[in-house]
Amino acid sequence: MQLHNTASGRKEPFEPLDPKRVTMYVCGPTVYSYAHLGNARPAVVFDVLARVLRHRYPRVLYARNITDIDDKINAAARAEGVDIGVLTSRYAAAYHEDLAALGVAPPDFEPRVTQYIPQILAMIRRLIDSGHAYEAQGHVLFHVPSYPDYGQLSRRDPRELLAGARVEVAPYKKDPGDFVLWKPSPPELPGWDSPWGRGRPGWHIECSAMAEAVLGETIDIHGGGHDLVFPHHENERAQSTCAHGGKLFARFWVHNGFLTDRGEKMAKSVGNVRLVRELLKHAPGEALRLALLSGHYRQPLEWNDEVIADARRKLDRLYGALRDAGDLAPAHEAQAPQEFVEALEDDLNTPAALAVLFELARALNKSEDAADKARLAGRLRAAANLLGLLQQSPQAWFAWKPANAEVPTPQEIEASIARRAAAKKAKDYAEADRIREALKARGVLIEDVPGGTRWRLADG
RNA sequence: GGCUCGGUGGCAGAGUGGUCAUGCAGGGGACUGCAAAUCCCCGUACGUCGGUUCAAUUCCGGCCCGAGCCUCCA
Known part of the structure; x- marks a missing residue:
């Protein structure tokens, strides 16, 4: 298997440290609002990666965290006048619903920051004791110059980071690049007691602490959105490596590209995000999932209504092939074609893998032999399963x-089809066509096939 | 300014030193009472200027254009 590693900037052969225990940690959402598509893309992409890994290795441990303490959460909870727990449980539940609609399987672990405060405090303690962190005015800061490799992941020279710095440097920092591990909380905000006073964790330490607690000191794959490379993952890498006495933290860093809207990235800060739950009102979750997988995960993906319509037509074709094959597919025995698996194992080339799906669909449509059709349908289902598609x-x-x-209800539709069949039998084609057009006007498309007439709802 | 990524046919989107991506849309044909679905066939696609090579969309260099990161962000 080949995987692009952000740390090296190229595709590398992926071999887990322990093939019997493959570990992957992906940065999940900060739950203070509903998930938008930008949150959905990594969830879907790493869901596929987990499926591919599970196909190849007997045991994969996949952790995707939920960040449930953060300044934005505090602000949102205060604005509503509720406890942060009320807010975060609400949006965590919504996140789960949205991902389920997109066919994303739950990860093996879903640690929440507020449940790992002791581990976070312990890691901060270790960083202070080993000289990588210091206390200043109620804050604990990671001292960047203490880690000579800082900047390696994001290919940045720490000395030059200051040049483009957009924020003022806090006066208590020893080095301008130093970042917060623990910050004080005033009485009106959520906080936890610590040796450095009542406070809350900084943005990056949670993932270091939770990855260690759940998966161990060295993990095979660390994933997330491309915008997390710097500073989040650079800082995580520094903290974890230093807290582990220099031991390698993540062997592969995998980052997905952005969704774009007319060429510009989709982000809350830009104000052009599309909420998953809004989109689900107008399109099936499976179509959104396919749309998200229709481009390579590292490339930007332009999002618009046409992308969704395109995905629906693709699924119409694939499901159409399966429908014509009947339900005689012994799916559990079927294997995904080698070519398909190879595409996915080549840095998750989902567009190439999808092409194989369409080739299978064509072969299925052409086949006249029942046993052959069953075999092909089984292979199609088995392959699509690796992408989390065609499971209904x-x-x-x-x-x-x-x-x-x-x-119309199915009963109404069937009644219309019966009346049309009678008209056809009586060679009253004008009446038959009138019924067909009437159904079409109400969003029902019908197709005459040997042995009867079948219907489907229009994509409109 | 520094560092990354990109520019492929009407659209979306893979890929490759020399035969095919794939899907949608479009044209032609088969099938059909007519449709739909399906099948078959079709369109001088690789930003630009050079270089390397028997051969470049693919490798190298310049240029043009676009996007992302540079301490909120998937």
Whole structure:
């Protein structure tokens, strides 16, 4: 398997440290609002990576955290006048719902920062004791010059970081690059007692502490969005490496690219985010998932309505092939084609893998032999499963409708189809076509096939 | 300014030193009462200027254009 490693800037052969225990840690959301597509992309991408790893290795430990203490959370909770726990549980639950709709399987571990405060304090203690951190005015700061490799992950020269610095340097910092591990909390804000006073963790230490607690000191893969490379992952790497006496923290750093909106990145700071739950009102989650996988994970992905419509038509084709194959596929015995697996194992080349899916669909459509069709359908399902796609019945796919959509009930549709069949039998084609057009006007498309007529709801 | 990534046919989007990506849209044909679905066929695609090479979209260099990061962010 090949994986692009941000640390080296190139694709490298991936071999886990221990093939019997592959570890992956991915930075999850800070839960103070509903998830937008930018949050969904890494969730989907690393879900696929986890599936591919599980296909190859017997045991994969995948951790994706939830950050449930942070200044933005504090601000949002205060604005609503509720405890931060109320706010974070609400948005964590919403996050789970949204990801489930996108076919994202739960990770093996989902640590929350507020449940790992002791581990965070212990790690800070170790960093102070080993001379990598110091206390200043109620803060504990990581001392960047104490870690000579600082800047290596993001290819940055620490001396030059100051040049473009956009923030004022706090007067208590020994070095302008030093960053906070622990910061004081005033009485009105959430806080925990510590040897350095009541406070809360800085932004980066949580992931270091939780990755260590859940997966160990050296992990195989550390993932997240590309914007986390600096400062978040650079700082995590510094903390973890120093807290572990110089031991390698993450062997592979994997980062997904941004979603873009008319060429510009989709981000809260830009104000052009699309909420997953809003999009789910107008399109099936599986279509959103396919759209997110239709480009390579490291490339920017332009998002618009056409991308979604395109994904729906692709799924129409794939499910159409499965529907024509009937339900005779012994999926559990089927294997994904080698070519498909190789595409995914080549740095998660999902577009190339999808191409194999369409080749299977074409072969399936062409095949006349029942056993052959069953075999191909099984392979198609098995392959798609690695992408988290095609796991529902074609009937369910073609019956999807937007929330609150006004479409006829299946009973009404069947009744219309029966009347049309009678008209056809009587060679009253004008009446038959009139019924078909009437259904079409109400969002129902029908197709005559040998042995009857089937229907589906239009993508509109 | 520093550091990264990109520019592929109408659109989306892989990839490769010399035969195919793939999907959608479009054109033609088969099938169909007509459609739809499906199948078959089709379109001088690789930003630009040079270099290396028998051969460059692919390798190298310059240029143009775009995006991202440089302590809020997936």
